Amino acid sequence: xxxxxxAANQFLETDLNVNAKRTETLFRVLFxxxxxxxxxxxxxxxxxLVVKGGxxxxxxxxxxxxxxxxxxxxxxxxxxGTMWLVGVALLISVPVGVAAAVYLSEYAADNWFTRAINLAxxxxxxxxxxxxALFGVGAFVIFxxxxxxxxxxxxxxAVMTLPVxxxxxxxxxxxxxxxxxEACWNMGATRWQTIRRVVLPxxxxxxxxxxxxxxxxxxxxxxxxxxxxxxFFIPVLPESVFDQTMxxxxxxxxxxxxxxxxxxxxxxxxxxxxxSMVLLMNSASIALRMHLRGKKKW
Amino acid sequence: MExxxxxxxxxxxxxxxxxxxxxxIRYGSTTAISGINLDVRQNEIFGIIGPAxxxxxxxxxxxxxxxxxxAGMSVDGDILFDGTNIRDVRNxxxxxxxxxxxxxxxxxxxxxxxxxxxxxPRLRGISEKAELDVIVERCLTRSALWDEVKERxxxxxxxxxxxxxxxxxxxxxxxxxxxLLMLDEFSIAVDPxxxxxxxxxxxxLKSEMSIILVTNLVQQARRLADRTAFFLDGExxxxxxxxxxxxxxxxxxxxxxYIEGRFG
Numbered sequence: 001x002x003x004x005x006x007a008a009n010q011f012l013e014t015d016l017n018v019n020a021k022r023t024e025t026l027f028r029v030l031f032x033x034x035x036x037x038x039x040x041x042x043x044x045x046x047x048x049l050v051v052k053g054g055x056x057x058x059x060x061x062x063x064x065x066x067x068x069x070x071x072x073x074x075x076x077x078x079x080x081g082t083m084w085l086v087g088v089a090l091l092i093s094v095p096v097g098v099a100a101a102v103y104l105s106e107y108a109a110d111n112w113f114t115r116a117i118n119l120a121x122x123x124x125x126x127x128x129x130x131x132x133a134l135f136g137v138g139a140f141v142i143f144x145x146x147x148x149x150x151x152x153x154x155x156x157x158a159v160m161t162l163p164v165x166x167x168x169x170x171x172x173x174x175x176x177x178x179x180x181x182e183a184c185w186n187m188g189a190t191r192w193q194t195i196r197r198v199v200l201p202x203x204x205x206x207x208x209x210x211x212x213x214x215x216x217x218x219x220x221x222x223x224x225x226x227x228x229x230x231x232f233f234i235p236v237l238p239e240s241v242f243d244q245t246m247x248x249x250x251x252x253x254x255x256x257x258x259x260x261x262x263x264x265x266x267x268x269x270x271x272x273x274x275x276s277m278v279l280l281m282n283s284a285s286i287a288l289r290m291h292l293r294g295k296k297k298w
Numbered sequence: 299m300e301x302x303x304x305x306x307x308x309x310x311x312x313x314x315x316x317x318x319x320x321x322x323i324r325y326g327s328t329t330a331i332s333g334i335n336l337d338v339r340q341n342e343i344f345g346i347i348g349p350a351x352x353x354x355x356x357x358x359x360x361x362x363x364x365x366x367x368x369a370g371m372s373v374d375g376d377i378l379f380d381g382t383n384i385r386d387v388r389n390x391x392x393x394x395x396x397x398x399x400x401x402x403x404x405x406x407x408x409x410x411x412x413x414x415x416x417x418x419p420r421l422r423g424i425s426e427k428a429e430l431d432v433i434v435e436r437c438l439t440r441s442a443l444w445d446e447v448k449e450r451x452x453x454x455x456x457x458x459x460x461x462x463x464x465x466x467x468x469x470x471x472x473x474x475x476x477x478l479l480m481l482d483e484f485s486i487a488v489d490p491x492x493x494x495x496x497x498x499x500x501x502x503l504k505s506e507m508s509i510i511l512v513t514n515l516v517q518q519a520r521r522l523a524d525r526t527a528f529f530l531d532g533e534x535x536x537x538x539x540x541x542x543x544x545x546x547x548x549x550x551x552x553x554x555x556y557i558e559g560r561f562g
Binding site: 179 | 393
């Protein structure tokens with residue numbers, strides 16, 4: 001059995017091996033803990049909100065107006081207002097952002113103009129939201145004369161979230177292999193025919209990702225809307241984009257800090273509704289994206 | 299059927315489809331090919347052989363002005379398609395439409411098999427299902443793919459096997475009703491049986507169009523090409539009747555060396 005022994009001995013662990021294995025385990029566990037920690041804040045926030053604010057959530061709370069100096073009643077105007085703002089912002093930023101990304105990805109040559117646009121996008125993404133707010137006041141409220149209105153606030157939000165849409169769209173366009181484009185061009189298709197028939201249909205899932213991110217961000221933003229279109233309290237619902245509106249994010253700020261004698265559960269309830277809206281929209285979009293991605297094309 | 303070649307003293311077989319005059323291609327300061335002069339005739343298979351980096355693929359790209367898409371690539375010299383300098387062609391899309399291209403790696407577009415072949419007809423404004431059906435079946439039949447895919451025209455073209463995708467690519471090129479078909483090492487990702495089937499297809503297609511066949515396999519050129527050009531290091535070393543080249547009647551000994559596998 002001598003030969004077997006030799007064979008077995010070849011796989012005996014040396015001190016070096018033992019050390020390497022130990023280090024390997026150490027780092028794997030360390031990295032896993034770091035990754036796991038990410039879940040913690042989400043869990044804590046959600047649990048706190050549900051425990052402290054869950055009791056107040058009801059059909060009544062969602063669909064009635066605030067009463068008694070906002071210390072009682074519901075949040076319907078704010079809920080509806082947030083939907084207005086998000087909806088109008090999307091209507092503006094998605095067409096503009098997708099078109100800009102298509103240009104940058106499919107048409108633009110690498111020259112100073114393109115580089116200037118790219119620089120602008122990066123810088124736009126880095127501008128603090130309060131600066132966007134002041135820009136919105138100057139540009140949309142005063143210069144374009146929209147006044148403090150849903151339109152002005154939504155346009156401010158759109159400008160702020162444009163970089164997200166552009167970057168996500170551009171990346172998903174570039175994930176479509178160049179070979180597909182070349183095949184189309186070789187057959188005599190124009191760039192636009194190629195984009196419309198092959199490139200865009202195959203980058204929808206990535207573009208959706210951009211929209212998801214934008215929706216989440218837009219829903220929660222407070223600073224850009226508080227000077228441009230969102231109001232402290234309005235007894236009536238908005239009837240057009242030129243009206244002011246209440247919004248959930250600002251309402252949360254108001255009932256948490258600006259109004260005396262608010263019951264404890266109320267701000268938590270508002271926060272819970274706000275975060276549920278984000279989660280709901282995200283899951284819907286992710287489900288749609290998975291559905292589209294499931295139909296893998298290549 | 300119009301036959302403009304009947305009175306051509308050289309006969310219809312020798313009518314020139316494509317004239318290449320002093321063509322040179324550069325990428326920045328690097329010269330890919332230079333001093334290329336050759337004619338491709340009507341209804342012939344024109345083979346181009348040569349080792350990697352001989353400039354064969356760049357040459358094909360210049361023929362349908364795909365260099366327009368590549369800012370770093372510049373083409374000098376004249377390329378005449380049916381006597382028209384392609385540099386002067388305003389409607390470059392129409393030019394590309396008359397030239398079918400098959401790449402080394404098959405590119406099934408991420409559309410259904412049916413839509414892959416209907417792509418060009420649709421661009422041409424054909425939208426009637428019955429008419430498209432006829433075109434799709436005809437092109438797939440001629441590229442020897444119909445029997446394998448007729449039951450699943452609605453599955454994705456990009457998910458067919460490599461050999462099937464390559465025949466799909468050929469079917470798509472045929473849907474252009476091309477006057478010139480350019481194949482760039484079409485058999486690189488294709489099994490031998492499919493390669494033979496495609497070669498048979500090409501022999502039949504020759505009666506209707508001119509074919510440029512770039513290949514790494516010298517025996518493939520021997521089997522298919524009427525005339526063959528040998529490219530080496532960006533130059534066209536020799537052009538001749540394929541049989542002459544393969545029987546040793548060459549002007550430059552490097553041609554025989556390459557054909558017999560002594561380098562490259």
